[in-house]
Amino acid sequence: MTEHDLHTLVRDHVNSDEPPFQLTPDDTITRGRRTLRRRRAITGGVCAAALATIGAVTVPQLIDSGNGSSGNKVVAGSPDYDASQMPRIIDEHARVVFAKTTPGLPDGVRSVTDSQGTALPEKFWDKASQMTVDYTMAGREFRISLLHARSEAEGDRDTYCQAELASDYSVACETFDVDGRTVISQTMALRRIGDGWAVVPNKKLATFDPDKLWFSHMVEDVRSETLVVTATEVVKASSVEAADWNAPIDDLTSLVTDPELDIPAPPTDKDGCVWSLPITGTSNGVDQAGCMAQADAVEGP
Template identity: 40%
Template sequence: MTEHDLATLVRDHVSSDEPAFHHTDADVISRGRAVVRRRRGLAGLAGVAVLTLAAVALPQLRSDEPSKERVIDPAISQALDTYDAAQMPRIIDDHARSVFSTSVPDLGPARFVAFDSQSQELPERYWDKASGLFTGYGTDSEHRLSINLSHSRGEAEGDPDAFCSDGLDAGYYLECSVTRTPDGDVVITTLSAMRPMRGSAGLQAWSADFMGVTDDELDTIDPARLWFSSDVKVIKSETFVTYTSEAVQAPDLATARERLVVPTGDLATVGLDPALVMPTPPRGANGCSQWTMPTKAMGDVSCDVDRDPIVE
């Protein structure tokens, strides 16, 4: 499952003698939001079932329509006013590294990808048209961290509580919880199992693809191919979503809990960071609500008004 396909993607810092993942949502959000506020002061799965959700009303971050230029948080508005796509690799890395390095001192270099509405990796000259920004650490290892910022109405809308309950009932989530912050953000925390599948080709090959594994399938998967992912999804507007994830290869859930070392509260802190935002991408000349880079590999992409792209 990729972060987009799973559409999931807040664990608090637990004491050393407590088992992982056991926490209250209120404690997690309180800690995550407090850290974000302190930082403001100092700085001045392909194939996994996609759950259908009911509508949730949230304001837009920014739109071409002046009537929709509303934001949840003034700090987000300031970040958008000074947005420079060329600086986002540094900004995301700086902010994420300052949090993750507490539990993973040797993060290694960050990999940055800006992508369009069809998940094509974009050259720098097109970064200002991106639908999403990805930053990953250890992307070729058995312990991976990632941050994904994206505009996707389908991933932002819906009833988060139903999202969790449906995912738990279907067995795609081993754990799932929902918290709402005072600023209006919706935070969904999940723990899930997955296995690798064949990746995308061409300009989409930057994203590793995984297939979701349900809880009743865990014993049927080759332990060497079993992965577990701790994900925090933050819904900040009608279209803008952040996913912050830690994924590990592990033969079973117990081992995965030992290897997942980043507190979910830290994943939430990164996801809630007001500096990690991006404006709504421009509309495509093909009628799509988001711009798509023209390439022979993708063929012709066209859209009905306000519908998702269709590759012809």
């Protein structure tokens, strides 16, 4: 997410969905953070009945090698961690989950990016801020995302859901406990904007063209002060009641809480600025906000 992306999203909301006046500085900051989180949740591209089952969420093991492990000993922080293998591992784990209820799941599109959303060459994957895999079908999309972003991970989960519901941007948003961590289940109405998405507020659903409506169900696990793991299904539907979800909430939860889906935090400089892809021929990375971060010299992308 670049500063330009955030400013564009906020401007879109001001122009079409939110009043551009009577906002205090605190209101602006709070809405900006919610907007950033909302865009993060839907850039990949639950009904009440699904939410009603969250009290009984179980987390099955995804890939069993016979010894309680998938055999992929590359968890972040371990001596065997290999960033070059993580996109493949994320893809494999996600495919096990999504393919259970979606026959003919297409090949996943893997993406590894820095803090500014810039695609990284493999030699920099160990410094990535985000790794994602997308599966796109007619009328349906799935995404798994591992993202390091402090602005995404901060704040109380229950408060976040309450704010999303109060702001009219979530059709449903609830939290539940998994092994002592608070996990979010959130549903939103969406519309296409180019290759991306924009939220359709609940108050506009009654008059919005049903042929242009999509709905997303996202399950999110905040692993640390910066790491957020989300699994999302997006379906084309005229209403949330008509949304034909394939992935049960238990499956999405098992995916986001899978301990083998983990990437280390990217480097930061002495000022706390997060690393981004260096300019060719320099030894430092400079993000679009002018933030300096330490990096290895780049011979070329």
